[in-house]
Amino acid sequence: MRLGMAAVCFAVAICGNAGAQSVPSPAGEAGLSHQVLKTLIETDTTHRSGSTTVLEGKIRTMLLDAGFPAADIVVDGPTENRGNLVVRYRAAHAVKKPLLIIIHLDVVEALRADWTMDPFVLQVKDGYFYGRGTQDVKGNAAAFLTAFLELQRSRWTPKRDVILALTADEEGGAHNGVAWLLEHRPELVQAEAVINPDMGGLLLRGGKPAEMAVEATEKTYADFLFRATNPGGHSSLPTPENALYEVADALGRLERAPFPVELNAITHAYYVEEQKLANPERAALIARLLQRGTEEQAAAELSAKYPWDNAILRTTCVATMMQAGHAPNALPGTASANVNCRILPGHSAEEVRKRLVAIADDPKVQVLYRAEDDSESATAPTRLTVAPPPPRKDIMDSLHVAMDALHWNVPVLPIMEAGASDSIYTANAGMPSYGFSGIGVESGDERAHGRDERILVSSYDQGVVFTRVLVKALGES
Numbered sequence: 001m002r003l004g005m006a007a008v009c010f011a012v013a014i015c016g017n018a019g020a021q022s023v024p025s026p027a028g029e030a031g032l033s034h035q036v037l038k039t040l041i042e043t044d045t046t047h048r049s050g051s052t053t054v055l056e057g058k059i060r061t062m063l064l065d066a067g068f069p070a071a072d073i074v075v076d077g078p079t080e081n082r083g084n085l086v087v088r089y090r091a092a093h094a095v096k097k098p099l100l101i102i103i104h105l106d107v108v109e110a111l112r113a114d115w116t117m118d119p120f121v122l123q124v125k126d127g128y129f130y131g132r133g134t135q136d137v138k139g140n141a142a143a144f145l146t147a148f149l150e151l152q153r154s155r156w157t158p159k160r161d162v163i164l165a166l167t168a169d170e171e172g173g174a175h176n177g178v179a180w181l182l183e184h185r186p187e188l189v190q191a192e193a194v195i196n197p198d199m200g201g202l203l204l205r206g207g208k209p210a211e212m213a214v215e216a217t218e219k220t221y222a223d224f225l226f227r228a229t230n231p232g233g234h235s236s237l238p239t240p241e242n243a244l245y246e247v248a249d250a251l252g253r254l255e256r257a258p259f260p261v262e263l264n265a266i267t268h269a270y271y272v273e274e275q276k277l278a279n280p281e282r283a284a285l286i287a288r289l290l291q292r293g294t295e296e297q298a299a300a301e302l303s304a305k306y307p308w309d310n311a312i313l314r315t316t317c318v319a320t321m322m323q324a325g326h327a328p329n330a331l332p333g334t335a336s337a338n339v340n341c342r343i344l345p346g347h348s349a350e351e352v353r354k355r356l357v358a359i360a361d362d363p364k365v366q367v368l369y370r371a372e373d374d375s376e377s378a379t380a381p382t383r384l385t386v387a388p389p390p391p392r393k394d395i396m397d398s399l400h401v402a403m404d405a406l407h408w409n410v411p412v413l414p415i416m417e418a419g420a421s422d423s424i425y426t427a428n429a430g431m432p433s434y435g436f437s438g439i440g441v442e443s444g445d446e447r448a449h450g451r452d453e454r455i456l457v458s459s460y461d462q463g464v465v466f467t468r469v470l471v472k473a474l475g476e477s
């Protein structure tokens with residue numbers, strides 16, 4: 001592999017030094033992918049002081065230099081610093097609908113004092129690239145951008161449009177780029193399916209590829225309030241009306257009333273694969289889960305053992321905060337608890353709220369919906385999220401082509417994410433969305449949002465090859 005050779009020489013040249021070294025501008029093919037990564041890491045895209053628009057200006061120049069027509073590169077956004085860049089790799093005569101790749105360019109804050117080196121200078125040490133965003137998720141933005149630049153320079157033309165959207169405000173902020181594009185510039189991002197390398201991806205164990213996780217659906221987030229209000233009074237004269245007990249009792253009932261078990265196309269596919277990989281005891285439990293008649297008991301046993309299974313087998317709602325009373329010697333006039341829910345796809349927040357009302361089972365305990373802006377309402381949104389279809393063949397086939405190019409003979413695990421990413425917007429816009437990437441991360445070395453964030457130089461170089469093969473396969477699918 002040409003790139004692998006070049007990358008090894010490059011890494012050795014730099015790693016030969018004892019301390020961390022800032023990355024110079026090397027020549028050659030690996031030089032391009034490393035230079036792109038350097039530009040991305042070293043341009044500040046934090047919320048406090050950064051700007052995705054500034055970085056997109058540099059990326060736009062790279063794309064123009066590689067030969068992309070100016071008309072196929074759009075930078076647009078709601079504010080000066082929250083730009084989104086969309087580049088369309090145009091097919092000559094497209095028959096099929098485009099495929100879309102979404103990657104956020106913003107990064108979480110990093111304090112120089114917390115790190116052992118400057119987080120906004122790409123550095124190489126002990127075979128790793130260090131810098132804020134190397135894992136989350138500028139490493140992948142750089143790999144996809146490099147693929148676009150190299151393929152354009154090689155004069156390759158896809159059979160269907162492949163769109164790359166580099167976006168703002170995934171890590172917080174009021175202007176999520178994917179949501180903004182879908183609302184304000186839908187013509188730029190309409191596609192048949194979506195890839196979001198922010199989620200899933202290649203897991204390494206002992207430096208070797210172990211499994212490829214493909215995130216294919218997500219739970220949604222909702223907060224509710226359990227609230228009781230009483231007249232209150234002197235604590236020396238307790239009455240049966242005590243807001244604190246009422247809310248606490250309702251929470252006790254919540255703890256003892258898990259939501260029903262429900263498998264969807266993705267979690268079912270996950271367990272089919274997981275059964276082959278799991279230890280014998282877990283595999284036996286999964287076999288019973290997948291069998292009609294024994295699924296409830298098996299789900300209960302799995303949930304008791306593994307929080308991850310509990311999270312993907314059902315909607316979960318858990319008490320996270322409580323507020324009550326105003327003085328140690330007074331009966332509490334009000335009590336309220338925050339109940340945080342992670343809702344399975346295919347269900348609405350209002351559906352969950354009604355179930356919470358039934359679980360609370362006390363007319364004195366109100367169950368309110370608490371919106372993102374902290375406002376409270378008696379009902380929750382009724383909008384259903386989209387239940388996932390089975391994994392798409394064009395995407396999965398392209399993934400396998402890219403894995404084969406690197407000789408990664410590892411299991412592919414479809415997963416449902418218990419948290420949320422930008423895929424929730426594209427999935428709910430009717431575009432099945434898949435999270436995976438070819439930049440392997442060692443199990444236990446996940447440093448996204450953390451200090452000394454890093455990726456192996458060799459993982460990045462292989463990820464660059466994987467990504468180029470992937471983009472080509474997607475464009476020809």
Ligand SMILES: [Zn+2]
Pocket residue numbers: 104136137170198
């Ligand atoms: Zn991310």
